[in-house]
Amino acid sequence: MSNSQPYVALMGNPNSGKTAIFNLLTGLNQKVSNYPGITVEQRLGTADLSEGKTTQILDLPGTYSLTPESLDEKIVASQVVEWMQGKNKPAAIISVVDAANLSRNLYLTTQLLDLNIPVILALNMMDRVKKRKQEIDLENLKSMLGVTAVIPMSAKQHWGIEALQESLREVSAKNSHSSKTPLQLYIPEKIENILEPISKFFEEYIAYPPNLAKTQALRIITRKSALEVYEPHLSPSRIEQLIALRDEAVEHIDASAVNHRILEARLRYELIDRELQSYHLEKVENPHIESRSEKVDKILTHRIWGPLIFIGLLYGIFQSIFTWASLPMDWIDLGIGLVGDAVITAMPPGIFRDLIVEGVVAGVGSILIFLPQILILMFFMTLLEDSGYMARVAFMMDAVMSKVGLHGKSVLPLMSGYACAIPGIMATRTIDNWKERLITILILPLMSCSARLPVYTLMIGAFIPQKTIGGIFNLQGIIMVCMYFLGTITALIIAAVISRFIENRGKSSFVMELPPYRIPLATSLFRQLFIRGKLFVVNAGKIIMAISIVLWFLASFPKMEDQSSLHIQDSYAGKIGQFIEPAIAPLGFDWKIGIGLITSFAAREVVVSTLATLYNVENEGDDVLGITQALKRDIDPVSGKPRYTPLVALSIMVFYVYAAQCMATFAIVRNETNSWKWPLFMMIYMTALAYFGSLLVYQGGQIMGLS
Amino acid sequence: MDFQLIIAIIIGLLAAGYVIKTFVHQTTKRETDPECDDCPAGRKKAGK
Numbered sequence: 001m002s003n004s005q006p007y008v009a010l011m012g013n014p015n016s017g018k019t020a021i022f023n024l025l026t027g028l029n030q031k032v033s034n035y036p037g038i039t040v041e042q043r044l045g046t047a048d049l050s051e052g053k054t055t056q057i058l059d060l061p062g063t064y065s066l067t068p069e070s071l072d073e074k075i076v077a078s079q080v081v082e083w084m085q086g087k088n089k090p091a092a093i094i095s096v097v098d099a100a101n102l103s104r105n106l107y108l109t110t111q112l113l114d115l116n117i118p119v120i121l122a123l124n125m126m127d128r129v130k131k132r133k134q135e136i137d138l139e140n141l142k143s144m145l146g147v148t149a150v151i152p153m154s155a156k157q158h159w160g161i162e163a164l165q166e167s168l169r170e171v172s173a174k175n176s177h178s179s180k181t182p183l184q185l186y187i188p189e190k191i192e193n194i195l196e197p198i199s200k201f202f203e204e205y206i207a208y209p210p211n212l213a214k215t216q217a218l219r220i221i222t223r224k225s226a227l228e229v230y231e232p233h234l235s236p237s238r239i240e241q242l243i244a245l246r247d248e249a250v251e252h253i254d255a256s257a258v259n260h261r262i263l264e265a266r267l268r269y270e271l272i273d274r275e276l277q278s279y280h281l282e283k284v285e286n287p288h289i290e291s292r293s294e295k296v297d298k299i300l301t302h303r304i305w306g307p308l309i310f311i312g313l314l315y316g317i318f319q320s321i322f323t324w325a326s327l328p329m330d331w332i333d334l335g336i337g338l339v340g341d342a343v344i345t346a347m348p349p350g351i352f353r354d355l356i357v358e359g360v361v362a363g364v365g366s367i368l369i370f371l372p373q374i375l376i377l378m379f380f381m382t383l384l385e386d387s388g389y390m391a392r393v394a395f396m397m398d399a400v401m402s403k404v405g406l407h408g409k410s411v412l413p414l415m416s417g418y419a420c421a422i423p424g425i426m427a428t429r430t431i432d433n434w435k436e437r438l439i440t441i442l443i444l445p446l447m448s449c450s451a452r453l454p455v456y457t458l459m460i461g462a463f464i465p466q467k468t469i470g471g472i473f474n475l476q477g478i479i480m481v482c483m484y485f486l487g488t489i490t491a492l493i494i495a496a497v498i499s500r501f502i503e504n505r506g507k508s509s510f511v512m513e514l515p516p517y518r519i520p521l522a523t524s525l526f527r528q529l530f531i532r533g534k535l536f537v538v539n540a541g542k543i544i545m546a547i548s549i550v551l552w553f554l555a556s557f558p559k560m561e562d563q564s565s566l567h568i569q570d571s572y573a574g575k576i577g578q579f580i581e582p583a584i585a586p587l588g589f590d591w592k593i594g595i596g597l598i599t600s601f602a603a604r605e606v607v608v609s610t611l612a613t614l615y616n617v618e619n620e621g622d623d624v625l626g627i628t629q630a631l632k633r634d635i636d637p638v639s640g641k642p643r644y645t646p647l648v649a650l651s652i653m654v655f656y657v658y659a660a661q662c663m664a665t666f667a668i669v670r671n672e673t674n675s676w677k678w679p680l681f682m683m684i685y686m687t688a689l690a691y692f693g694s695l696l697v698y699q700g701g702q703i704m705g706l707s
Numbered sequence: 708m709d710f711q712l713i714i715a716i717i718i719g720l721l722a723a724g725y726v727i728k729t730f731v732h733q734t735t736k737r738e739t740d741p742e743c744d745d746c747p748a749g750r751k752k753a754g755k
Contacts, residue, residue: 350711355718543729549722553715602729663733 007044007056008168011076011112012096013105014062015515017124020155021096022059025165049169058090066111067223067264070432077229083115084212085233092118092148092171094164099123099136099152102281106272107265109145113182114215118148120167127154128516140279146182156521185215185271191263194252195221198245205238206230220246221253222264293516297392306396317380318484319477321373321457328372333626336365340624355552357624358616363548364541366612366627367605370454374536375529377450381419382528386520390415395514404492405499407436414440414491417447418484419532421665425672435502439495441672442682445665446491448484448657450536451604455656456483458608462628463649479653487657490689543602548613551599555617568618587655587691588648588698590636600661607656647701655694660686 010025012018026045047057060079061072068077083089093112097105112119121141129136142150149167153160187195198217202208208216220226224246231239253260275281299305340361347353384390390412398408409431416424424444431437448456460476467475554573568574569591576598577591584594592614596607608627615630634643660666666679673679701707 348711350709352711352715352718355715543726546722546725546729549719550726553719602726663730667733 005056006091006172007058008047008171009079009090009093010057010059010096011093011108012062012122012124013064013098013108016062016096016098016105017155018062018096019059021094021122021124021153021161021164022057024155024158024161025057047165047168049165049172051169053169053172055091055168055172057094063108065108065265067219067226068229069223069225071429071437073432074225074228077226078232080115081229081233083117084208084216085206089117092120092168094120094122094168095147096122096124099126100128100132102136103269103272103276106145107268109147110183110185110268110272111215113145113147114185114212116182116209116212118171119145119182120164120171121145121147121150122160122164123150123152124155126152126160127157137279137281140281144183144275144279144281156518183271183275184211185218185267187214187218187267190256191218191253191258194249194256198242198249201242201245205234217249218264218267221249221260222262293388293514296517297514300389301392301396306392310393310396313384314484315473315477315481317377318480319474320380321376321453321480322461322474322476324376325372329369332365332369332371336361336368337624339365344623351556354556354617355549358556358619359548359552359613360545362616362624363551363609363613364545365624367454367540367544367609368537370457370605370608371533371536373453373457374450375533377453378419378529378532379525381415382525383520386518386524388515388517391514400492404496405436405439406492406495407431407433407440410436410440414444414447414488417444417449420449420451421445421447421662422668425665425668428672435499438502438673438678439498441669442498442678443491443495445660445662445682445686446487446494446658448487449604449662450532451540451662452483452656452659454605454608456480456653458627458631459649459653462631463644463646483653483657486654490658494685494689540603540605544606544609547599547602547606548609551595551610551613552617555614568614571617573614586699587694588645588651589655590643593652597655597659597661600659601663603664604656604659604661607661645707647698647706650701651694651698654697655690658686658690658693660690 010018010022022043022045025047027048043059045057045059046054048054060076063073063076065073066077066080068074093115095109095112097109109119109121123136123138123141126136136152138150138152148171151160151164151167153164155161192199192214195214195217198220199210199213202213202216203210206213220242224243227239227242227246230242234242250260253263300309340357343353343356343361347356384393393415394408394411397411401408401410410428413424413427413431416427421444424447425441428437428440428444431440457480460479464476464479469475469478551573554576555568555571557572558570569578573595574591577594580594580598581589581591584597589597592611593607595614596610599610600607611631612625612627615627615634616625619625619630631644632642635641636643660683666683669679669682670676
């Protein structure tokens with residue numbers, strides 16, 4: 001936020017429903033999910049407050065406190081330091097709390113109260129409090145905290161948002177203020193004396209008021225990382241001075257038998273518990289009743305059953321991708337054929353018509369056909385996330401993760417990688433340990449993203465027979481699951497290897513809130529499907545279409561004087577492909593696949609559209625040739641045998657499990673690591689894995705007499 | 708010159724331009740603090 005327009009900041013613990021409230025207030029469609037860490041960067045929206053009034057809403061990443069540990073928490077802490085210096089302060093802060101976990105959620109609220117900014121307390125998830133037949137005395141809570149307003153609400157059930165809008169209207173009209181002083185943290189005199197040099201430093205060099213200076217001094221005592229946010233505001237020598245003051249204070253505190261690391265937490269929780277008790281609000285906390293989620297967790301996070309159920313679910317998802325998608329895929333295939341026929345009928349013969357039919361329709365159509373499969377995969381992934389199951393997967397996998405140098409928090413970004421590596425890499429910002437975050441980023445592209453799905457399904461659908469194994473398991477489904485597991489298991493092995501060579505710069509701990517199981521919101525589910533579908537068709541579609549056009553030219557020229565005599569091998573594309581063919585021939589790939597390997601750097605699925613365009617240029621028929629049919633019909637003129645066999649298909653799939661092909665991923669890795677070294681390393685190790693993995697499959701298969 | 712060939716060439720040039728633009732954009736996009744080499748964005752050396 002650098003503009004001077006009044007705005008309201010939206011803050012709260014992870015998974016407190018902050019993003020859902022942001023969406024309700026602004027009408028935007030940010031992703032909402034049932035696991036912590038969805039908001040990893042701040043975003044801005046405009047809230048319509050009715051009566052012709054609007055206000056800007058700044059949605060900050062969820063954080064448990066203002067002490068920065070991970071990158072997303074640092075975004076919040078840095079923003080708050082700006083406000084504390086009076087720069088671009090919000091008109092108010094909406095502190096979103098989970099009403100069913102009041103005392104824990106109030107920790108952040110008490111820190112926000114120190115900032116001398118009006119705080120509106122949004123008591124979200126009141127539906128759960130009501131379900132437990134509990135009540136919260138709103139007036140008492142308001143008096144206790146000294147906040148501007150306490151708004152009971154349920155973002156999930158869409159109620160309470162009008163009251164929040166009204167409160168925002170009052171704040172923006174500046175006619176709303178608390179009649180009581182905000183709740184102040186009590187710091188014992190002995191500690192206060194130790195903190196005094198730091199407090200004075202803050203008063204002198206950052207111009208904090210005395211009370212704020214004391215609480216900030218306490219914060220940097222707790223974590224040295226809290227100093228980082230002051231780096232832009234102080235000279236290096238002042239930072240050195242502050243570090244020295246901190247180290248001295250820490251020594252004194254530890255000498256008085258108080259653990260400095262938990263000092264702020266201890267003082268704040270003592271304050272919250274004491275105040276909740278004196279205002280008779282403590283009855284809201286009732287952790288002794290075993291909830292339905294806890295009962296379900298006994299099975300789903302069971303040491304043995306938990307992982308088995310997870311594997312079973314994955315198999316079910318990949319199997320359904322084949323069975324459910326076949327009908328809509330047939331419809332799309334039919335539609336593409338009709339579009340091709342319509343173009344042929346409507347346009348006179350010529351180069352432009354050939355470009356449209358062989359390049360655009362064949363290329364884009366060959367990718368569009370996989371839309372149902374991608375949507376089915378996304379449907380299940382969103383369902384697992386929104387229900388709260390993904391958070392359990394992270395919990396179950398923590399032990400395995402730590403053995404390979406990763407963190408429990410790595411699981412959710414890795415699972416996001418099944419959809420697309422880019423949001424997964426961004427989601428690693430929640431991992432506070434540098435080494436664990438870097439390793440997660442480096443292995444994340446090995447998780448099979450949805451762009452690989454068209455490659456897998458094309459090869460499996462065309463060359464793997466529809467056999468049933470053991471009476472219930474479908475061979476095509478098993479091969480698909482194997483491709484996903486191959487990527488995942490290799491990722492874990494690579495993580496274990498890399499972790500030995502990267503120095504650890506800090507300790508990490510895994511504290512993760514297990515959200516209650518919730519029935520996913522249909523609107524959120526379908527919004528995600530719409531966004532994912534749009535991304536695939538529009539964003540990926542544009543580059544696929546452009547590459548198909550360029551490729552058509554490369555495959556159709558140079559034209560000879562006798563135009564009909566052009567063989568595709570003599571085209572520019574053919575020459576490029578044949579140039580690289582000797583390097584890829586040991587993998588069972590011909591020059592057409594070689595062209596696909598180059599073009600798929602734009603996006604992995606482009607290999608499918610590339611093959612479709614090349615076969616259609618070669619076909620020169622008056623119809624659009626289906627890619628599956630084209631692959632099956634392709635005969636090697638030298639050997640007279642089919643060029644594509646199940647072994648070649650397997651080799652191609654293994655190559656794409658490991659393939660580095662995705663420029664967007666390299667760009668995001670460069671962004672997130674601030675170095676070209678790591679994306680380069682990633683490209684080299686992934687390409688080596690892809691080449692040798694594929695070589696092993698093809699040559700090994702041939703030695704074993706497979707075809 | 709053949710009318711269809713002219714349109715095809717124009718579309719081909721536009722498509723090539725778009726492919727080049729996309730590649731350049733993807734490889735040069737920088738959004739974060741370039742000061743810190745080797746470490747994830749926003750995490751500087753002092754402090755931790």
